[in-house]
Amino acid sequence: MAKKKQIELTIEEKLQNALVPKEEQPYKIPSNWCWIRLENIAEWGSGGTPSRKRKEYYNGNIPWIKTGELNNGYIFNSEEKITELGLKNSSAKLYPINTVIIAMYGATIGKVGILSIEATTNQACACAIVYKNILFKYVFHYLIYQKEAFINKSKGGAQPNLSQEIIKKHEIPLPPIKEQQRIVNRIESLFAKLDRAKELIENTLAQFEQNKMAILHKAFIGELTAKWRKENNIDLSSWENGILMDFCKINPKKINTKEFDDDMIVSFIPMPCVSDIWGKIVKKELRKLGEVKKGYTNFFEGDVLFAKITPCMENGKSAIVDKLENDIGFGSTEFYVLRCDENKLNNKYLHYFVRQKTFRDEAKGEMTGAVGQQRVPKTFLENYKMKVPTIKEQQEIVNILDKLLAKYNKIKNLEQQLEKIELLKKAILAKAFRGELGTNNPDEESAENLLKEILAEK
Structure with missing residues (x-):
């Protein structure tokens, strides 16, 4: 029996199928943007794990990325490498530079990375080779912004899991290409300033932690209470x-x-x-x-x-x-x-x-x-x-530690500033993907035209 001829859709029909229906759109966006799904912005795939029983599959020169290595930034190397034989005899695939990766399983779910090297991944990574008409950095920042949404969509109790299908059906707002670039530029400019502030705070906290550890060490070898013991006519033999x-x-x-x-x-x-x-x-x-x-x-x-x-x-x-x-x-x-x-x-x-x-x-x-x-x-x-030490000396040590460490409480308040920095980043991303950063030009042609170009090449 002859196969039925597949009906070729027109570009307009493809466009209507690609656009997210109004009732399913998560929030309002500028009129020259459009809501589509992640399956329409990239070619998606995942990886695989060569058999651990075959030593000849490992310790090669092909980078092999696991989800624990996704750092919401560029990936320059991998903890493990596989061989050509391992690549050939597994479902692992070699992905190009600028591939965007998102973790699908377990504790790392929703973590994101960008390949700055050609690399393979394990099966817990969903990999997006972003189409040429869309900026991979725009997709990268959007995936970071959507981490909580992906976690909410994941299934499986103690070990939540995403599937590629869930990711591909997830919505993404698509602006015109020039606006994508302006959004990426603004996000990275603002994040650079926040990261500098974060680094200063972390350095201060690290110094505090070092000082605190030194004080505690002195406490538990008897140095902090040496004067107290002398005044009370006792020595370390009382310990x-x-x-x-x-x-x-x-x-x-x-x-x-x-x-x-x-x-x-x-x-x-x-x-x-x-x-x-x-x-x-x-x-x-x-x-x-x-x-x-x-x-x-x-x-x-x-x-x-x-x-x-x-x-x-x-x-x-x-x-x-x-x-x-x-x-x-x-x-x-x-x-x-x-x-x-x-x-x-x-x-x-x-x-x-x-x-x-x-x-x-x-x-x-x-x-x-x-x-x-x-x-x-x-x-x-x-x-x-x-x-x-004796109970009396223990109490003296506690009194001294309470006083010495109390002055660091103001420094420890910097921890709260770190939390504020992360909240600011989330707020920036929320504004960016709603068209509220002040970068959108409503006179630019609609993103629907950009989507038509993508669909015409698929």
């Missing part, structure tokens, strides 16, 4: 040798919840509610006991919480539990609960101790588990060797 579990309980036995009503309201503290910047609990949620008594960590006021997972542990995420609703708290099992023997260990002293970089570096070296999901083993904490 007791032991291991951490000699001075505190680690993940002590949970409360017997049978004694309480399941409807009783208690405090709930998930991981994001503990600030790694300030070392404090910044927010508490209220939940019914019945909702949290199973599967969560239990703690009380005065306990020290210490994150066991990467990167939270490395960032010093830890806090002392303060006032709790009905004196009972529950939270993430990704925290260790450290309950001090008040006759041997001051909880503020312990909190300062576990936040020092030296301790965290040692903990990192003992982590177990898959990369990205590693945890500090409980045995590391239990058997951690330490010299502990």
Whole structure:
């Protein structure tokens, strides 16, 4: 039976199919722009992973990009390289310079990059070879702007996933080509100024962190209280040798919840509610006991919480539990609960101790588990060797540290300025892709004509 002849659409018919219907357009744009879908601005593809069982497929000279290497900027090299044989015997493809890449899977979903080299990618990367009538940098900045929208469209609970089809059907506002260039120029000019400010702030914070670590180091080798010991006629021999579990309980036995009503309201503290910047609990949620008594960590006021997972542990995420609703708290099992023997260990002293970089570096070296999901083993904490001063000297050390570190609080406020810079960037992108940067010329020909040129070549 003869095949039916495929009906060739006219340019006007192709145009109508390419334009996003008015009722599906996300927001209003200038009259000479048009809403289309990402499938119409680029040739899309993905990559692949050569078999890890074949050594001859790796350590070649062809760059092979993974989503963790996407940095919202240019990509100049890759952590791994594959061989011609690996390329030939896998679904990996070689993409040209200026290909725009977006991560489709897992924790990196929505991260973007631009190839400044010819490279291959793994299958978690969606790759766009942008058509010649559209600026690849315009697409790049738009994808960055749409990260949250892509995350919302992703599927799959703990490991959200995008598909190429979801990406290709996503809407993008298309301005005339000259306006695309003006938008890119304005974004990059404004971002350059913000990045300079960000670099200055980060340098200041890095210096602060260095100074703080030096102070903490002196505290825990006895240098900060040398004068105090002399005044009190004691010396370093008063410091007791032991291991951490000699001075505190680690993940002590949970409360017997049978004694309480399941409807009783208690405090709930998930991981994001503990600030790694300030070392404090910044927010508490209220939940019914019945909702949290199973599967969560239990703690009380005065306990020290210490994150066991990467990167939270490395960032010093830890806090002392303060006032709790009905004196009972529950939270993430990704925290260790450290309950001090008040006759041997001051909880503020312990909190300062576990936040020092030296301790965290040692903990990192003992982590177990898959990369990205590693945890500090409980045995590391239990058997951690330490010299502990008397309770009186511990309190003196805490007093000195509180005073010395208080003067850095104003410097630490710079962290908030970093957050403001990121918010400013988002605001700039929002204005850019709405035609609100003051760069649009309404007299320029409609972007629909540009779209017709693209469709005519497809």
